[in-house]
Amino acid sequence: MYEFNYRRASSVSDAVASSGQSDDASYLAGGMTLIPVLKFRLASPSDIIDLAGLGELKGIRTENGAVVVGAMTTHAEVAGSSEVRQPIPALADLAESIGDPQVRNRGTIGGSIANADPAADYPAAVVGLGATVHTNSRTIGADDFFTDMFETALEPGELVTAVSFPVPDRAAYMKFPNPASRYAIVGVMVSQSGEEVRVAVTGAGGSVFRVPEMEQALAVNFAPEAVAGISVSADGLNEDIHASPEYRAHLVTVMARRAVAAAG
């Protein structure tokens, strides 16, 4: 790791101001991605601004019928929260499927979505449940937040403060995990809220994406058979030692079918 200046922010505005004053600052949340990145010297920020002291970014509350999760809320807290599990079991299950207990004890929802790893789980929840991302300066709709591999709509220095999830009528998340890390080789979140159906896929492409053909079919008939015959093209999907683009395309249909079955 290269040397950097470390400081703990005392408030959201202090964090944003410190970031603005630095040439190259990075926010630190759980550190489960950033610290490995620093160790590999893939990044060399001059300043690290730790968000750990910001109580205003922590915790889960219900507001206007939506479940609002503070950016610094850990995966373990989301998984263990009855305020999440009771209205949106799919979201609690997703958080519980991330990495291992120690990663879940430290890693946060804000860090996960800001990082926008193509194999991360939370992007499927944000897009698949039609969530809204709150930042220090604005709100960003789920469909506009993830723009590319490791890229989001966040401006430099913009800080995620919370994510609000509307409560769906039903939803489920199914993932085919990498057996070592538990990152998604393919993960699919399916939800239905009244007339609206969302099918969001993570792990398969450079960034999370929706499958409109499956959404339309499910809007007519919310049953596993409705998506069993629908596949996505393998063109442009991710390729690595774990899975070929064709295999990932195949998994999208399988995981979508299982998610619909689980959503009941």
Next chain:
Amino acid sequence: MTLTVTMTLNGESVSAEVEGRTLLVQLIRDHFRLTGTHVGCDTSQCGACVVHMNGQSVKSCTVLAAQADGAEVSTIESLAENGELHPMQQAFKDNHGLQCGFCTPGMVMSALDLVANNPDPGEAEIRDWLEGNLCRCTGYHNIVKSIAAGAQAMRS
């Protein structure tokens, strides 16, 4: 730039001058000379470095020492009392839950976090919990047995 980190380490208030980039595991091992906490991978995978921070198990190779400022940290050295092994340590010994022993401190610290969440974990839950702890020797069966036995000893 150096900074002063103050924490409660195994029940004692300690402080040290560290760089921003100093890892918690480096502080524990190199500065405080508590070498029971191991570094296996240094890439957040193996769990040999697991300690408790504010009551939760964490991978100390993936926490900055500065992040632990003000925290309560406990390591494997905090468990034995008056030369007597903690019931979880004794269970690992009795059930052949270790061979080379390199992964053991992390296994024990991780297991204690599990037992704090559930005093009577079943086999499937124990295996699932060990997702972040790698052992290259035992094949895990005896570790799972040890944790079940350790949990039972702690209940009685």
